[in-house]
Amino acid sequence: MGIRERLAGNEAVAIALRQIDLDVLPAYPITPSTDVPMYYSQYVADGKVKTEFVAVESEHSAMSACIAAAACGGRTATATSGPGLALMWELLYVASGTRVPITLAVINRAMSAPININNDHSDSMGARDTGWIQLYSENNQEAYDNHIMASRISEHKDIMLPIMVCQDGFITSHAIENIELLEDDKVKAFIGEYKPAWSMIAGKPVSVGPLDIPQFYTEHAYQRAQAMKNSKKVILDVFKEFGALTGRKYDLFEEYKMEDAERAIIVLNSSAGTAKCACDALRAKGEKVGVIKLRVFRPFPLEELAKALSHVKAVAVMDKAECFSAIGGPVFADVRTACYDLEKRPQIINYIYGLGGRDVRLEDFTFVYNKLDEVVKTGKSGEIYRHLGVRGV
Amino acid sequence: MSKMVEIRWHGRGGQGAKTASLLLADAAFNTGKYVQGFPEYGPERMGAPISAFNRISEERTTLHSNIYEPDYVVVVDATLLSAVAVTSGLKKEGAIIINSNKSPADLKPLLDGYEGRVYTIDAGKISQEELGRNFPNTPMLGAVVKVSGVIPEDKFIADMEQSFKHAFASKTQVIEGNMKALKRSMQEVKGL
Numbered sequence: 154m155g156i157r158e159r160l161a162g163n164e165a166v167a168i169a170l171r172q173i174d175l176d177v178l179p180a181y182p183i184t185p186s187t188d189v190p191m192y193y194s195q196y197v198a199d200g201k202v203k204t205e206f207v208a209v210e211s212e213h214s215a216m217s218a219c220i221a222a223a224a225c226g227g228r229t230a231t232a233t234s235g236p237g238l239a240l241m242w243e244l245l246y247v248a249s250g251t252r253v254p255i256t257l258a259v260i261n262r263a264m265s266a267p268i269n270i271n272n273d274h275s276d277s278m279g280a281r282d283t284g285w286i287q288l289y290s291e292n293n294q295e296a297y298d299n300h301i302m303a304s305r306i307s308e309h310k311d312i313m314l315p316i317m318v319c320q321d322g323f324i325t326s327h328a329i330e331n332i333e334l335l336e337d338d339k340v341k342a343f344i345g346e347y348k349p350a351w352s353m354i355a356g357k358p359v360s361v362g363p364l365d366i367p368q369f370y371t372e373h374a375y376q377r378a379q380a381m382k383n384s385k386k387v388i389l390d391v392f393k394e395f396g397a398l399t400g401r402k403y404d405l406f407e408e409y410k411m412e413d414a415e416r417a418i419i420v421l422n423s424s425a426g427t428a429k430c431a432c433d434a435l436r437a438k439g440e441k442v443g444v445i446k447l448r449v450f451r452p453f454p455l456e457e458l459a460k461a462l463s464h465v466k467a468v469a470v471m472d473k474a475e476c477f478s479a480i481g482g483p484v485f486a487d488v489r490t491a492c493y494d495l496e497k498r499p500q501i502i503n504y505i506y507g508l509g510g511r512d513v514r515l516e517d518f519t520f521v522y523n524k525l526d527e528v529v530k531t532g533k534s535g536e537i538y539r540h541l542g543v544r545g546v
Numbered sequence: 547m548s549k550m551v552e553i554r555w556h557g558r559g560g561q562g563a564k565t566a567s568l569l570l571a572d573a574a575f576n577t578g579k580y581v582q583g584f585p586e587y588g589p590e591r592m593g594a595p596i597s598a599f600n601r602i603s604e605e606r607t608t609l610h611s612n613i614y615e616p617d618y619v620v621v622v623d624a625t626l627l628s629a630v631a632v633t634s635g636l637k638k639e640g641a642i643i644i645n646s647n648k649s650p651a652d653l654k655p656l657l658d659g660y661e662g663r664v665y666t667i668d669a670g671k672i673s674q675e676e677l678g679r680n681f682p683n684t685p686m687l688g689a690v691v692k693v694s695g696v697i698p699e700d701k702f703i704a705d706m707e708q709s710f711k712h713a714f715a716s717k718t719q720v721i722e723g724n725m726k727a728l729k730r731s732m733q734e735v736k737g738l
Contacts, residue, residue, distance in 0.1 A: 159572065185587075291608070323584075324584075327587070328582055328584035329568055329582065329583040329584065330581065330582050330606075331575065331606060423610040424610065425608075427608070427611055429608050430608060430609045512612045513610075513611055514611045514612075
């Protein structure tokens with residue numbers, strides 16, 4: 154049945170990590186992720202977990218300590234946001250290249266400059282190609298559930314890749330909402346005991362982080378890429394098992410009112426909920442509109458998404474990150490790639506939106522649906538790389 | 547969607563408007579509702595205008611934006627009346643509740659022609675007398691529950707003590723004063 158609670162997203166993440174009872178949690182605080190290690194350090198002080206809490210001097214060190222702990226066979230996690238994730242950069246690749254399981258709670262925050270503490274996805278989107286699995290969370294419930302599932306995915310012997318669980322800074326991390334928690338023992342049973350395939354302290358000597366000469370580097374990169382490809386099946390298996398336990402059924406993406414939809418919005422994280430409200434309002438007037446909420450961005454669900462969009466006339470891909478490619482945002486680029494092999498491709502436009510905490514309203518999505526209607530009626534996409542609600546242009 | 551009540555709080559940094567919105571979310575949660583309680587984060591400085599928000603409903607809402615057409619507005623600091631458009635979007639079937647020692651009739655002319663109900667409560671005085679300091683958020687919370695009827699009053703009173711224990715786990719001595727402030731404000735709030 155679960156435990157009825159009301160929690161902000163950050164506390165929900167901290168509780169998930171407490172239930173997992175990590176071996177090591179190294180952390181360096183940064184807004185808006187600071188609550189996660191703050192709550193966790195309280196659990197450590199209260200003796201609720203057996204975790205070694207390591208107060209490090211930077212995010213670079215936090216990720217270094219995670220890698221070391223994982224290489225010693227420990228379960229480990231940390232949390233960060235925006236510039237903190239950027240400072241981990243070098244080590245993000247080291248983590249995936251060393252093939253160690255680590256869970257990173259990314260509380261999405263805009264990148265400086267100008268300094269901004271509020272939400273967009275420029276941090277995790279910048280880290281999308283570092284060899285980490287990325288899950289996105291619409292609300293506190295999904296953030297909690299994703300964290301419970303994350304270590305199962307990351308630790309799977311066919312995967313052994315680190316995993317980011319993203320949620321929107323402040324919008325969900327600091328908003329109290331209803332949530333259903335699992336009992337501690339159920340989480341414990343679901344997670345199981347972690348038995349690493351290798352460990353620096355298991356007795357049998359291993360070498361970690363050596364030089365890779367040109368004769369081997371390509372093969373290791375290939376193996377990492379194969380692990381990312383394989384992870385889709387493992388992710389779906391873990392989602393299925395979690396669904397059987399909780400009744401909360403997850404997929405690579407959520408299709409909301411997509412069965413007969415002619416126009417679709419593709420969106421991640423908290424804005425997906427707001428888009429659903431706009432969708433409902435237009436559905437009530439008989440308009441055939443739907444929402445696709447991406448939950449798994451790495452690995453990218455290419456075939457599945459292409460199938461879901463095969464009957465759609467026009468798609469708006471919402472990117473909460475400006476990546477300065479001059480051709481559109483990162484989600485747009487991948488969605489467009491997914492549709493390339495379709496016999497009948499939908500028309501696809503891109504909106505960059507909600508940057509640096511700009512509030513995203515139901516009316517914004519109504520506006521986008523109306524723009525898609527113009528695209529369908531005229532048969533012309535027009536400018537495909539668009540910015541939503543920019544003032545003064 | 548059955549009726550959802552949306553509340554917008556206006557205060558100044560440090561006055562506890564955010565805490566009040568979270569406590570209201572707690573209280574509504576305890577009566578079985580679905581809740582949202584969240585502040586708008588900006589450049590946080592003591593004394594700067596801030597907003598906080600509540601959605602309270604029978605079903606979960608997936609909406610994750612700020613609130614632009616609230617049913618109720620709570621103004622924790624009356625000096626904001628000349629600084630912020632507090633009645634912006636406020637539904638005329640709703641109400642505004644202002645922390646002030648003035649009467650609703652005195653303040654009505656300052657509300658940009660707002661046609662709905664106007665309430666005042668001297669939360670500063672209640673807070674000084676019951677808590678010895680100016681923490682107006684608890685009396686404002688009592689007033690908004692009284693005016694909005696969003697939570698049954700007896701259930702609210704019973705549950706608030708639990709919420710205060712949660713919120714003030716490290717400052718248990720302030721729980722009794724907060725309970726007195728809450729009850730007084732529910733009796734003393736004046737409407738027009």
